[in-house]
Amino acid sequence: MTTSSATPSTNTDHTATKVTDMDIDSLAHCTNYLNLQDITNLSISCKYLNRVAYSDSVWLRLFRERWSHLEPYIISQSTGLREVYLARYRDLQQYKFVDPLFRCVYMGAKTSNLLFSKNSIFSTQGPLIRILSIDGYLERTAPIVSLNGHSARITSMRLFPLKETWLFRNETHINENVLVTSSCDHSIRLWWKGRCQRAFRGHNGPVTVLSDKLLGDENGKVFASGGEDSTVRLWSLSSSGKRGxxxxxxxxxxxxxxxxxxxxxxxxxxxxxxxxxxxKVRVWDASISSSDRNSSCVGTTSVPGVPVGIKCHDSLIYIAAGSTIEAVDLRTMTTAFRTSTNQGKLYSFGLMPSKFLACTGGLDRAMLWDVRKSKGTGESDPMAELDGHKGPVSHLHMDPYKIVTAGPEDPDINIWETDTGNQTNSLTSSSLDGSGYSSMAVDGLHIATAGHDGEHSVIHFRDFKNAVCSSSTSDCVIGSKFWRPLNSSTDGDESDD
Known part of the structure; x- marks a missing residue:
């Protein structure tokens, strides 16, 4: 009997098709399925895909999707379409236009707080919450929704993820938020779907402030509140209050x-x-559970002057009080630096830790600071003085693109570049008859302000998304912190693979 064994054939060709074997035009066409963040990530993956991400066809598609009404403008440009896109995006973020979409609505009592939430603007008037739909607001069709529940002035508003509460049921609501408000009526209320879902009671006096974020891990989230009773209280969002x-x-x-x-x-x-x-400043660890009422306090310090603002970043606390800015290291509770602003009383404070910049609002001006140049505990010179205000600068917003400043006695809202302190625009609301602003909220290309002239309260809303008329005729420097000229070095893989 003759036996034979069949030897299976083996593929000795170890070559495989790689994504970089495709030509640039084909890969650029594939980016139609990517958003701007995906293309940003693509550009730092390797040199070859970096060239794809810089292709004009990619940026023409992005421009058409965002600003289709300006297609003749981008086609007429002689520079790269990426540079044109990024320059316009930056200028819009810095409000460098005089023709934003503008609407105003007259309210009754004085508006004290403003807050953006996706397509809505939340405002408070005493104990009342008013909700304006932005789309309906622009079309002048949607009514203002009022939420009643508090019996005294609302002191603070916060948005927390619905998925962290007992109300979350399915993934269709994964991106929704709940509104949490504190009040002088000693209570805190949680709102969703246009009504109060829960009232939290325990403070022995007016509740003055809510935490800016949630605390805890995946085992359960809590938020914190502070009150005139000098206590800090932690509240669970996973508890419905039912069945004990x-x-x-x-x-x-x-x-x-x-x-x-x-x-x-x-x-x-x-x-x-x-x-x-x-x-007096105290640091609390919400994870510590003990019968000792003071055991949760893991650090203390104090600063001179009246409190103005605090911002935390990494292991530092930045504190604005009196006329100084101080940074405290949470690991040692020692002062990393203290800077006297030589600005008299401070009224507002903003921080951009990724750029090592801070901004303070004083009387008739604001100041921009580079915290890296603040050493020791002496006076420092500001990067820039933001002049041209009237009275205290009590409202201050700061993001990577812009600083927005306003006050109760100033009819103008001033816009400044974050990196330089150069003024990019000044917005005036003539309907206030020269009065200033009681509240302000900024969300990307949207800005809302509330003013009160003693008789009328007005909310002004501006949307810069489709603005086209520049507020300045000066040449703009094209580029950004991330996107560099194509022939410069990249942070991606040095190989073409």
Whole structure:
């Protein structure tokens, strides 16, 4: 019997088709399925895909999707379409246009707080919450929705993810938020779908402030509140209050004066910083559970002056109080630096930690600071003085593109470049008859302000998304921090593969 064994054939061709074997035009066509963030990531993957990400066809498609009405403009440009796209995007973010879409609505009582939430603007008037749909607001069709529940002035508004609450049921609501408000009526309320879903009670006086973010891990999220009773309290969002479920998780004692400010730390999701009206600062660890009422306090310090603002970033607390800015290292509770602004009383404070920049609002001006140049505890010189205000600059917004400043006595809203402090625009609302602003909210290309002239309250809304008329005839420097000229070095893989 003869036997034979069949030897299976083996493929000795180890070559395989790689994505970089495709030509640039074909890959550029494939980017039609990518958004701007995806293309940004593509550009740092390797040199070859970097060339794809810089292709004019890619940026022509992005421009058409965002600003289809300006297609003749981009086609007429002689420079690369990427540079044109990024220059317009930056200029819009810096409000360098005089023709934003503008609407105003007259309200009754004075508006104290403004907050953007996707397609809505939340405002408060005493104990009342008013909700304006932006789309309906622009079309002048949607009514203003009012939420009643508090019996005294609302002091703070925050948005927290619905998925962290007991109300979350399915993935269709994964991106929705709940509104949480605190009030002088000693209560905190959670709102969703146009009604109050839960009231949190426990403070023995007016609730003055809410935490800016949630604390905790995947095992359960809590938010913090501070009140005139000098306590910090932690509340569970996963507890509905039914069947004996308790929402109040902890009451933290240690402050002797009302709580003025709060901020969740950047390097730990369980740490929160509170500051009382006597400028005493305490750091609390929400993960510590003990019968000892003071055991949750893991750090203390104090600063001179009246509290103005606190911002946490990584392991530092930036504190504005009196006329100084101070940074405290949370790991040691020692002062990293303190800078006297030589600005008299401060009214507002903003921070852009990724750029090492801070901004303070004073009387008749604001100042821009480079915190890297602040050493020791002496006076420092500002990067730029933002002049041209009237009265206190009490409203200040700061993001990577712009600084927005306003005040209760100034009819103008001033816009400044974050990196340089150069003014890009000034917005005036003539319907206020020279009065200033009681509240302000900024969200990307949207800005809302509320003013009160003693008789009328007005909310002004501006949308810069489709603005076309520049506020300046000066030449703009094209480029950005991320996108560099194509012939420069990249942070991606040095190989073409």
């Amino acid at each position: 479920q308790k929402s109040l998780k902890a009451t933290l004692y240690g402050h002797e004066k009302p709580i003025a400010l709060m901020s969740v730390t950047g390097h730990s999701a369980s740490l929160i910083v509170s500051m009382s009206t006597d400028s």
